[in-house]
Amino acid sequence: MKPITIIGSGLAGYTLAREFRKLDKTTPLLIITGDDGGFYSKPMLSNAFALGKQPPRLQSQTVEQMAAQLNAHVLTRTMVSGINTDAQTVQTAIGEFDYAQLILALGAQAIRLPIAGNAADQVLSVNNLADYTVFRERLAQAGDKVNVTILGAGLIGCEFSDDLASAGHTVTLVDPNALPLAALAPVAISQGLQTALMEKGVQLELGTTARQIDRHDQALHVTLSNGHSFATDVVLSAVGLRADTRLAQAAQLHTGRGIIVDEYGQTSASNVYALGDCAQYTLADGSQSTMPYVAPLMAAARSIALSLTGQPTRIDMKLAAVLVKTPCYPVALIAPAAHISPSGTWESEHTAGVTTSRFFDSDKVMRGFAVAPHSAKSRTTLISELTAAQATAMTSLA
Numbered sequence: 001m002k003p004i005t006i007i008g009s010g011l012a013g014y015t016l017a018r019e020f021r022k023l024d025k026t027t028p029l030l031i032i033t034g035d036d037g038g039f040y041s042k043p044m045l046s047n048a049f050a051l052g053k054q055p056p057r058l059q060s061q062t063v064e065q066m067a068a069q070l071n072a073h074v075l076t077r078t079m080v081s082g083i084n085t086d087a088q089t090v091q092t093a094i095g096e097f098d099y100a101q102l103i104l105a106l107g108a109q110a111i112r113l114p115i116a117g118n119a120a121d122q123v124l125s126v127n128n129l130a131d132y133t134v135f136r137e138r139l140a141q142a143g144d145k146v147n148v149t150i151l152g153a154g155l156i157g158c159e160f161s162d163d164l165a166s167a168g169h170t171v172t173l174v175d176p177n178a179l180p181l182a183a184l185a186p187v188a189i190s191q192g193l194q195t196a197l198m199e200k201g202v203q204l205e206l207g208t209t210a211r212q213i214d215r216h217d218q219a220l221h222v223t224l225s226n227g228h229s230f231a232t233d234v235v236l237s238a239v240g241l242r243a244d245t246r247l248a249q250a251a252q253l254h255t256g257r258g259i260i261v262d263e264y265g266q267t268s269a270s271n272v273y274a275l276g277d278c279a280q281y282t283l284a285d286g287s288q289s290t291m292p293y294v295a296p297l298m299a300a301a302r303s304i305a306l307s308l309t310g311q312p313t314r315i316d317m318k319l320a321a322v323l324v325k326t327p328c329y330p331v332a333l334i335a336p337a338a339h340i341s342p343s344g345t346w347e348s349e350h351t352a353g354v355t356t357s358r359f360f361d362s363d364k365v366m367r368g369f370a371v372a373p374h375s376a377k378s379r380t381t382l383i384s385e386l387t388a389a390q391a392t393a394m395t396s397l398a
Contacts, residue, residue: 003028008105012276019305037063108241186346196329295320332374
């Protein structure tokens with residue numbers, strides 16, 4: 001009997017496997033992964049200092065434990081070199097494997113910036129537990145209190161900045177935008193986060209980029225495009241991730257910013273699904289978007305698992321706020337869709353120390369929000385508002 005085959009053992013791959021095993025205890029399950037196959041939650045990497053955890057403690061289960069729990073065969077340290085969707089096989093260095101249905105949980109690749117200098121290759125990025133282990137080793141080699149430069153003041157860059165500053169390190173955060181979290185949050189929220197990070201000791205270099213990184217003696221020297229230069233011990237790039245579409249493109253699956261899937265999570269090839277950071281989902285309004293967050297991943301895993309067992313189920317993308325792990329200024333937000341945001345506006349209010357922003361499209365329909373500091377009550381209230389507004393808008397179009 002051909003197995004259900006999952007490529008990838010990150011949060012997406014293992015979540016799908018767990019959901020499938022809730023429904024089907026016996027169908028053969030094969031998981032192929034390029035790493036050691038242990039389970040950890042990737043979102044925990046950017047606040048591990050706050051959690052008081054060294055890298056080994058971030059892995060909650062070994063590959064042997066996962067294989068036993070899932071009644072699965074897990075091939076570790078195995079790279080998939082190709083997919084034949086006609087023959088329904090995957091090719092690896094250790095052989096070819098048949099599949100009945102295939103799930104791509106390939107994740108994303110860290111974007112690498114074109115930086116000059118004799119130490120440009122010393123720039124680190126954190127996209128998995130192995131990367132994070134290297135990062136922590138580099139910090140330990142540099143001493144107890146380390147100067148860390150972070151390139152990118154998006155969600156991950158801000159989270160790492162807060163976490164490292166809390167651990168006593170000196171942080172410089174560099175970004176070409178005028179404010180942190182500029183791609184996701186309204187100005188009022190970004191300004192609040194900027195103030196909080198600065199009060200925590202984070203130095204912000206905004207409106208500029210890293211042009212060159214050189215090593216002089218024991219220190220790295222960063223030269224910015226605005227001409228400012230400074231010494232640092234470690235440079236971490238957090239400029240973003242790009243969906244890993246290489247295997248899908250080679251297999252001639254339809255791709256855009258990610259692997260394009262329909263409302264069921266299926267790719268352009270029959271019996272092939274994708275979810276997580278590598279997927280480009282089709283939303284209720286017909287638009288498509290990558291959604292590199294936990295809630296969409298969980299929703300996709302539940303629906304795809306049902307579809308794998310012969311119960312075709314649309315992915316129910318319920319509204320869920322992204323929680324930015326910056327304890328100095330905790331932000332919750334649902335950003336407006338990319339095709340809506342250019343024609344809309346943010347409206348913000350400040351009450352009792354809380355900033356609440358709502359995004360309205362050109363028809364004055366609420367399409368997103370951000371709140372900081374947030375609470376469960378404020379998130380629930382705003383999600384209810386947003387759900388009602390979008391339901392009303394859909395009714396009026398029907």
